[in-house]
Amino acid sequence: PVAEQKQKHEDVKSFQDLQQEVLDRGLCGRCGGCASFCSADEMNALDFDRTDGPHLISDDNCLKCGICYLICPQIKALDAEVRERFGWQPPIGSFRSIVSARTTEPKVAEVCTDGGVVTSLLRYALEKRIIHGALVSRKIGPFQREPFLATSPDELIDAAGTHFDEVQHLGDFGKGYSTYSPTIQEIKTLGQRRLDRVALVGTPCQIYTVRKMQVLSILPADSIVFTIGLFCMENFSFDAAAKTTLEKNLGLNIDDVAKLNIKDDVIITTTAGKVIHLPFEAVDEIARPACMACPDFANDFADVSVGGLGSPDGYTTTVIRSGLGQKLFNGAKHARLIRQLSLGGKDRAKLHRTELMAKITSFARRKKARARETFAA
Incomplete structure (x- = not known):
């Protein structure tokens, strides 16, 4: 019965599949849905950090229910049903x-x-x-x-x-x-x-x-x-490196940025009232x-x-x-x-x-x- 149950679990997508298909490829959006709605929440199977994203604390505590996998926005398994x-x-x-x-x-x-x-x-x-x-x-x-x-x-x-x-x-x-x-x-x-x-x-x-x-x-x-x-x-994600990149592209100090808007392009308004238009390609790297x-x-x-x-x-x-x-x-x-x-x-x-x-x-x-x-x- 234990071997049979293990086989059933292996037939269901779990966090390990999410790890391989999303996290390891750098595609996690840090939404926290997988950890927040984990069926094994009270058993501490998953943890979430906004910087590092979700990670498995204990595979033994994972119920292998597939919920974390299915609700991830990067997984398209439910596309037809949602549409x-x-x-x-x-x-x-x-x-x-x-x-x-x-x-x-x-x-x-x-x-x-x-x-x-x-x-x-x-x-x-x-x-x-x-x-x-x-x-x-x-x-x-x-x-x-x-x-x-x-x-x-x-x-x-x-x-x-x-x-x-x-x-x-x-x-x-x-x-x-x-x-x-x-x-x-x-x-x-x-x-x-x-x-x-x-x-x-x-x-x-x-x-x-x-x-x-x-x-x-x-x-x-x-x-x-x-x-x-x-x-x-x-x-956009900002850290020290991104700050340097953005300041180089803008030609100004980040402290002088008052407002960001996105329409046909990226629109930056400075504290002095200057409006700068940037193509998306200029900020894609951040x-x-x-x-x-x-x-x-x-x-x-x-x-x-x-x-x-x-x-x-x-x-x-x-x-x-x-x-x-x-x-x-x-x-x-x-x-x-x-x-x-x-x-x-x-x-x-x-x-x-x-x-x-x-x-x-x-x-x-x-x-x-x-x-x-x-x-x-």
Whole structure:
């Protein structure tokens, strides 16, 4: 019976397979999902460090259930199931409409990166009690963000935007800094907080992981009832070497960086108000390795996908995908919390939507091609 049980375990993908296929290839995104939702959590089979990622403490304690393997965003074993459940269609997933929109709330506009649509949508959903909380990320330093569960509209203001303006001096740059926030780890706490209707704002890999958890009925992923997905070409990892590289490419000191934004390219705003545009190739070398293997730019499985690409300055490109996404967008617009870009006529509006679709599709294809090259290497 022991030998038979061992054989059954060997027939199931486990953390050792994840180690070989993802970690050993340098493709781990440090989301923490594998360790956070390990079935053997109380037996201390896996441990997680944000710098080094997950590692196996005891193979004897591993239940060989396969959950850590399946929910990893770099593993594509559940692609077909996720696509079927969420109605994916090429080239950028299923959607109902694509618009350029912006917040009408002055206090949101002051702190947002693009048009403030994400913050105003979530504020509306909280005010109407459609959700009880919003799992977002907030800045804790110029190159660091942390997960944050906002339960009131005003708390969302603290998390808005992607600004590098809180710390005047970076100090210890021997430590690692990242623009990526490990939000997935926070999902596990939702059951303990007794929150059953929560929104999640995340990168494509984070939204995809949640969708895989929902396909597998892993609790408390059912608490995530609304997702806003960020357009994402890549996130950046910063250490001493990356700091030197970035300063060389920018021709300025990192302490002088006030704001980072990504639209058609990488946009840096200095504390003196100077705006610098960089092609993605100029910062690819400081991108997280996991991002180079990710094929999803447009956050195909979110309820609403957002980014600055294609829209005028001060507006958010908004891809409305699900019925709930449409309901919240319409509700916030009716409440005059957001407004769409006025284009003066059906033909101009149609042309604008066409241009948005073309740009999103172009970036999506570019990221997919990069991912294929990464996996082929």
